[in-house]
Amino acid sequence: MKTIIAGNWKMNLVNDDLQPYFDTLNQICINDDKEVKLFVPSIFLTTAHQLNHNNAVKIGAQNMHQELQGAFTGEISAPMITSVGIGDVLIGHSERREYFNESDMLVNKKVLQALSSNLDLTVCIGETLEERQGNLTNNVLECQIKEALKEVEVSNLDHITLAYEPLWAIGTGETATSEQAETACSYIRSVLVELYGEDANKVAILYGGSVNLDNYADILAQPHINGVLVGGASLNIDNFSQMMK
Ligand code: PGA
DSSP states (O other): OOEEEEEEOOSOOOHHHHHHHHHHHTTOOOOTTEEEEEEEOGGGHHHHHHHOTTOOSEEEESOOOSSSSSSOTTOOOHHHHHHTTOOEEEEOOHHHHHHSOOOHHHHHHHHHHHHHTTOEEEEEEOOOHHHHHTTOHHHHHHHHHHHHTTTOOGGGGGGEEEEEOOGGGSSSSOOOOHHHHHHHHHHHHHHHHHHHGGGGGGSEEEEESSOOTTTHHHHHTSTTOOEEEESGGGSSHHHHHHHHO
């Protein structure tokens, strides 16, 4: 399995930032054993796709609506995403769950829609600080995985990535220790195996939450972690490109 280095710009950067970002990105030689994904705001999908000349990275949307079309002002659909040449989408990020009330059931609808629209998807899961302190981490993860993947067939697994992002580590500067991240990702793998048997190994499991230049190598060295999802540190192309190398 390739190591995945994924960036999530969230609601940051403006149009003028794209050219210099991709000028640097396009000069980086990404080894065959790595896959780089970049989740950009939907308004930049087309420009990012055009600037990604040699298709060195996979550009993805940060969210999509579960319906194919309709009266949903301000939303974007899976067909819109694919129609501009984009093949990846992030689903159920904790900020979507927290600020936009996305439930596990809604996340599942989006997952199923993304799959039937031929998108590759990265589903985010993770516990809050209270849940961790209450020893509920495994229960929360198991429930989020089983809900998100309800009715997902084994044949779709190679289109799915899971990102373990404990909420208390996102944007806080407080990273899970590599042991905490490894323990959770190893548990996530065991839930996937329970659901899908050996085919579960097609699903990459990423860690996200305050990943930066100081901690990414340690995190990537863990046996059950197949990559990282990087928020703040992906905004600076020099930092992000270090991680790709
Ligand atoms: P962060 O964000 O790296 O800024 O903590 C990670 C994420 O939310 O994907």
